[in-house]
Amino acid sequence: MVVDDHPMWRQGVARDLAEAGYEVVATTGEGGQAVRIAPASRPDVVVLDLQLPDISGVEVIRGLLATLPGVRVLMLSASGEEQSVLDAVKAGATGYLVKSASPEEFLEAVRRTADGDAVFTPGLAGLVLGEYRRLAKGGGGPADDEAAPRLTERETEVLRLVAKGLSYKQIAARLTLSHRTVQNHVQNTLGKLQLHNRVELTRYAIERGLDSPD
Amino acid sequence: MRLPAGVAHEIGAAVGAALDNVERHCGSQTRAWVLLEEEAGTVTVSVRDDGPGIPAGRLTEAAREGRLGVAQSIRGRMADLGGTVEIVSAAGEGTEVELRLKVTG
Structure with missing residues (x-):
């Protein structure tokens, strides 16, 4: 599942994932909607932009884990959002990537997150x-x-x-x-x-x- | 932990000098990381790059020839503060400069 409020970015990410052989079960630009549709679409991995217009990344992660305890969350953010990244990790996200990462780095991060690895940046x-x-x-x-x-x-x-x-x-x-x-x-x-x-x-x-x- | 402004400035200048070295001696594809830590009254700043590394003996050689860039701007500053500098490097392994300062109180 891809959660990002920028339509072009969201579509680009979904396309990259599909081309790499992943099934994209849902895309949305709102955190609240992501939480609502997750039980029906049952994603294994959620690619989550931490900066959404409606609710915080932490709220999205808590909501997702409440209905899908095994779901893996890979968060993406622009750099310089230290506190929100840390809060998201504490809430249960296991992967983090800055948005400036290359498509190859992104796909590698998705693969590792799906495998249950913790995906870290030095930051x-x-x-x-x-x-x-x-x-x-x-x-x-x-x-x-x-x-x-x-x-x-x-x-x-x-x-x-x-x-x-x-x-x-x-x-x-x-x-x-x-x-x-x-x-x-x-x-x-x-x-x-x-x-x-x-x-x-x-x-x-x-x-x-x-x-x-x- | 709060440091006196003068001390913070000198540490900042030493880190700047370390980063200048990366820019001067490594290729444009080289990446560098700065890690600032504080634990048990000791401030540690690590500056690491994934550049070509410094061949063994190169730093002492430079110092002997009177080129004091690294010695003066990094070691000199930290010595004045009562801190230490550790430089770890090997060809192909990048370079890591670790600045340490014990701050009492």
Whole structure:
């Protein structure tokens, strides 16, 4: 499914996907509509522009995952939207690509997202690193210190190298790990952040419920 | 973490010098990445490129010949701040310049 509010871009992306052998089950320019039609069109992968006119990327991702828990989300955005990219990752997106990427890079990202790989840009890796450090300092809320997710030394090492622009292949060679292991480390960094986010949201909801007089 | 303006300016200038080096010595297809980190009171800025890399011995040779570009603009600035510079490079592997500064308080 392709979700982007620019018709020419949307059509171009859908055409590239179709030419590469993918079945495009739906295209839309609105996040709300994407959420509504997803249960019927059942996409495996949603290519999502983070900047939509109606609802935020985070809301789209939450809505999609609520009805299609296994759906993979590859987000696209112009550069310089750090916070929204990070929020989208925490909400459950597993792939990120800047819109200036080449068609080959785009198709590669779709293929890997469909396979369940975490698709990172160096910029996203830097953001994720920063988020872990912020959470470890208790920047995410009062009770966060203990509950804060932590990266292992190896995960930190791998994420730093991604942030410095090394490919998984180069990282594998430098750390003498297999390509698959590097991928797993990167995936885990997202998984822990997403899990933490879900726990926080649940806790917040429960606290709100308990606090409310009715 | 907040740095004094003078310190931030010097680190910025050192990063600029590292990027100037990439522009001067690498081809136009070369990409460069800058990663800024802060952890446990240490600021680390890494500037990495995927250019041809610096052949072993080239930097010491340049310094001996009195060409102090890298030495002066990067190492000199960081030394004045009390920080360190690590340059890792190999032919074909790009170059990575890592600037570190421990900031107390």
